[in-house]
Amino acid sequence: MKPLTRRQMAWRAAQDLEDGAYVNLGIGLPTLCSDFVPEGREIVFHSENGILGMGPAPKPGEEDPDLINAGKQLTTLVPGGTYFHHNDAFLMIRGGHLDVALLGAFEVSQGGDLANWTTEDPNFPPGVGGAMDLAVGAREVRVLVEHTTKDGKPRIRKSCVYPLTAPHCVKRIYTNLAVLDVTREGIVVREMVAGLDLAGLQALTEATLILANDWKKLEAPAV
Amino acid sequence: MIDKRVRTLAEAVAGIKDGATVLCSGFGAVGEPVELLNALRDTGVRDLVCVANNAGTGDEGLAGLIRDGRVRKIVCSFPRTTDPHCFEAAYKAGKIELEIVPQGTLSERMRAGAAGIGGFFVKTSAGTKLGRGKETREIDGELYVLEKPIRGDAALCRADRADRWGNLTYRKSARNFNPLMAMAADLTVVQVREIVDLGSLDPECVATPGIFVDRIVVA
Structure with a gap:
């Protein structure tokens, strides 16, 4: 079994972004x-600090200190991009104007609950940013997350242990081992990496998995 | 004649009292009125309640106010921004109260404060720890949480250009919370890069009409 790298996970999630979609990418891995947006597709990236049409990181010499992304890194604007204030940025988020929010997670539950804002570690003050707004507001919430923690504990659980960002919001999960859909019947395995079978994947997952009849091998190029 | 220009930063922040609620704009350090916040610190004012997206970057601006013990409470969405060491030290020492508000709710609460709206129902935080203890209502089958408005005694903002009426334009993502906070306080003070002649800002490009602004200063 060969798990996907983090870049390959991002590649796989990007393949599902449709031409013309308005998309918010969460901080970290989703960024x-x-x-990896497939050629020929126009995707408009939204940033919570008032940008539609966010482009790649600036080339040397093109940096503008007034132009940053949600992670406070320097960014750029593509032709056709626009700026607006925070209230409009969150109106777009909460009001269902974004097609997809691709978010990171600590845990996702069988029912699609998302926990991604605090581990309640007393060493760190909590912070939520725009996570809760994105989770309740985007038309579709998809999550990118390593299948297990570093010490092998499942992140796809029957119910979340960490405080929720929002209940029942996640539709699709991309991990380094599988592509999963949250459905009324339970979590359906759409794709799995080669060398893994349902029993093997289930052993790394607390939620009960259902294998789709038309499941495919999860593959990604070396990116 | 309407002239909102003041000459010095000290004049700009004059009259903000101990215990005031101050809306501090910016997303991280971008769009943060650093010089106004430094001037506020120099007045010796204390016991402030600061409303901001983050809790200060580096040592200047909001971070400096926190470092010097002037902020009793911070209301923000995400305190751990780039280089938040002043806030972290105050928090660990138990010297600052922290209220976490989801970013869109923070923004909408100020809009409500600006617009004379006494509260609103929002889906964000329903069914989570941050929604606990708040009045909820089911509307069309979905759970909403009641949120109340926020108004500031003062708002400190940053813009790119202004005229003497206080009309403002912004630059790129430095707009962020500025137009919103400018509307939501009794006293709105704005630091700008440049003041231009009345009539020379393109009215189609003014993002904050001067009605919301009380004082402008070049910094």
Whole structure:
């Protein structure tokens, strides 16, 4: 079994972004997805700090200190991009104007609950940013997450242990081992990496998995 | 004649009292009125409640106010921004109260404060720890949480250009919370890069009409 790398996970998630979609990429791993938009598709990336049409990181010499992304890194604007204030940025988020939010997670539950804002570690003050707004507001919430924690504990659980960002919001999960859909019947395995079978994947997952009849091998190029 | 220009930063922040609620604009350090916040610190004012997206970057601006113990409470969505060491030290020492508000709710609460709206129902935080203890209502089959408005005694903002009426334009993502906070306070003070002649800002490009602005200063 060969798990996907983080870049390959981002590549896989990017393949599902449709031409013309308005998309918000969460901080961290999801941000990488913008590097892998399939050629010929126009995707408009939204940033919570008032940008539609966010482009790649600036080339040397093109940096503008007034132009940053949600992770406070320097970014650029593509032709056709626009700026607006925070209230409009979150009106777009909460009001269902974004087609997809691709978010990171600590845990996702069988029912699609998302936990991605606090581990309640007393060493760190909590912070939520725009996570809860994205989780309740985007038309479709998809999650990018390593299948297990570093010490092998499942992140796809029967119910979340960490505090929720929002209940029942996640539709699709991309992990380094599988592509999963949250459905009324339970979590359906759409794709799995080669060398893994349902029993093997189930052993790394707390939620009960259902194998789709037409499941495919999860493959990604070396990116 | 309407002339909102003031000459010095000290004049710009004059009259903000101990215990005031101050809306501090910016997303991280971008769009943050650093010089106004430094001037506010220099007045010696204390016991402030600051409303901001983050809790200060580096040592200047909001971070400096926190470092010097002037902020009793911060209301923000995400305190751990780039280089938040002043806030972290105050938080660990138990010297600052923290209220976490989801970013869109923070923004909408100020809009409500600006618009004379006494509260609103929002889906964000329903069914989570941050929604606990708040009044909820089911509307068309979905659960909403009641949120109340926020108004500031003062708002400190940053814009790119202004005229003497206080009309403002912004630059790129430095707009962020500025137009919103400018509307939501009793006293709105704005630092700008440049003041231009009345009539020379393109009216189609003014993002904050001067009605919301009380003082402008070049910094």
